[in-house]
Amino acid sequence: MSTDTAAAPAVFTFTARLNARLQPEHAQELFVEPLSAWLRDAGQGDASLGQVGLSPEDEVLYVDLRIALQADSEVAAVIVALEELGAPLASTLLLPEGEHDFGRMQGLGLYLDGQNLADEVYETCDPFEVYEQVASRIDGIGDVCSFWQGDSETALYLYGRDAAAMQAAIADFVASYPLCQGARVERIA
Structure with a gap:
């Protein structure tokens, strides 16, 4: 008689495409690890990081999670779990049918000009100060979940329940901090 306690192999696999601009390590921390732990603890399956969709400028546009379940009847529970973890609006399950x-989460991208400001602005202002101020101002209504640095701009990605409230909370700082001159705020979810 075998005492093997390993879970049975998954019989149903699918992709959850998160409409989230997350660096792979942030997607791993925010979604893959907690979802995997929940699925394994429930004996229902596992999750892993899949494809990352990039723009021509190498900005992350979406992140795929590969999900393997014991039964397709658990898909609804996975949706609930992903939404509780903060899945943004317009995320999609790619199912066989x-x-x-x-x-449910809404998202904003705060894009800072990385090349057209006066040299003294880049020399005297700290991008980490932007991160700290934005995170502090949206505390309780959202989180700075990731970032991206391109050739001509840098972005912070904010996710929360109300994009307009997050934008209002950071508006005075963005209008006054020199490194935020020419910044744009874009709705991303």
């Missing part, structure tokens, strides 16, 4: 949209 078709797509299913999910997600």
